[in-house]
Amino acid sequence: MKNFVSRHFAVAMAMLVCISMWGCSEDRFKWYDGRIGAEIVGFVNDSLVIVGDAQAWLKSHEGIFEPYSDVAGSGHERLCVYNYRVQEDGPRWCGQLDDENMTNAFRGQMTDSIVWGGDLPNSIRLWKIGESQHKIKLDKSLDGCSREFGVSSVKQWTDGKFIVRGDNSLKAGGGGCHYAILDTVSRTLIYKSLNENLGWIEDCNDVRAWGDDVYCVVLDDEGKKSCILKNEKDTISTPRNFAIGGFWGDMIKLSGNICNINSDKITCSDIVWYGNELKFYQNDEVVVEY
Structure with missing residues (x-):
């Protein structure tokens, strides 16, 4: 009987300690082995391809007075370069981000060696093969149009700048902007309407x-x-x-x-x-x- 009382007294004391510390709980976090969500992001040349993927994680929370819960997610975004003409043991190069959560790091190919991502039009992330990723905050403005569009493409343009488009932005009506010009030097994004010189690209699926x-x-x-x-x-x-x-x-x-x-x-x-x-x-x- 004495041992029974001692045990229950110890449990009760532990519970009081937990309550005084706003409850006992345990948080666990782990990265899973392997990679997920692999996709082809671009092509370097006639033999090398750029592949993006990520790593999955799991957060677990458990407490005496709280329900057990799991939250899954992914991060550690990675770019790798592979040979697509000859089977090799692994990638030629890989680079990985430290971010726990996804950052939309590889939304598309910008040049032969640069992948773009991020939160356009507010900022853009540029990831060049062999280097670390860079984030650039952007100033934006409207030139001859009144409505922005969701960005789906960033490609090389004249004068060392880049043309930015949405899926159907070139056909926008009602004062909507057709495209934008990205200047990475001045860190600006200017939305524009098609003029007489560029009106012909309205029917382009890519440009x-x-x-x-x-x-x-x-x-x-x-x-x-x-x-x-x-x-x-x-x-x-x-x-x-x-x-x-x-x-x-x-x-x-x-x-x-x-x-x-x-x-x-x-x-x-x-x-x-x-x-x-x-x-x-x-x-x-x-x-x-x-």
Whole structure:
């Protein structure tokens, strides 16, 4: 009986201590092994691909007077560069962020070696292969239009600047802004309307500049009349018909083919990527998988 009373007295004292300290509780945090959410972010050239992924974590909370709870999330965003022509043991390079929560670090490819992300239009994160990530706060303004758009694309433009678009912003009506110009030197983002010189890019599904020349991908739903235009009037000959496509850094994707453009001549690799997994095919057989 004495032992029984002693045990219960000890438990009661422990509970009183917990109450005086606003309750006993335990928080646990762990990172899971492995990576999740792997996706292709861009292409460096005709043999290297940029892949982004993250790491999952779990937070657990338990207390005497509180229900047990788990909260799952992900962070530690990572970029890696792989060879997509030849199967190798692992990546050529990887860089990882320390952030516990996701930062939208890789929303798209900006140049051949830079991936963009972040909270546009307020700020942009630039992550160059081989370097750490940089965050730039932006000043924004409206020039000839009155309504902003959600950003989905940042590509190279003339005068060392970048063109910023939304999914359908080039067709915006009612005073909406069609595109924006990002100047990373002055840290500004200026929303604009299409003028007479650029009105022709309204029908572009993707657009960018090489030097002073503007290139545009116009997609046709049937895949028979999709084309690449240069400065409105010139049509760039393509080695195959394509239904989907666009610019990935300095490369062009025509349906499943990753292609290079040099002096307005397009050459496509015999490696095919269908766009829905980290597998690359040659003659309908998987040659590289990550």
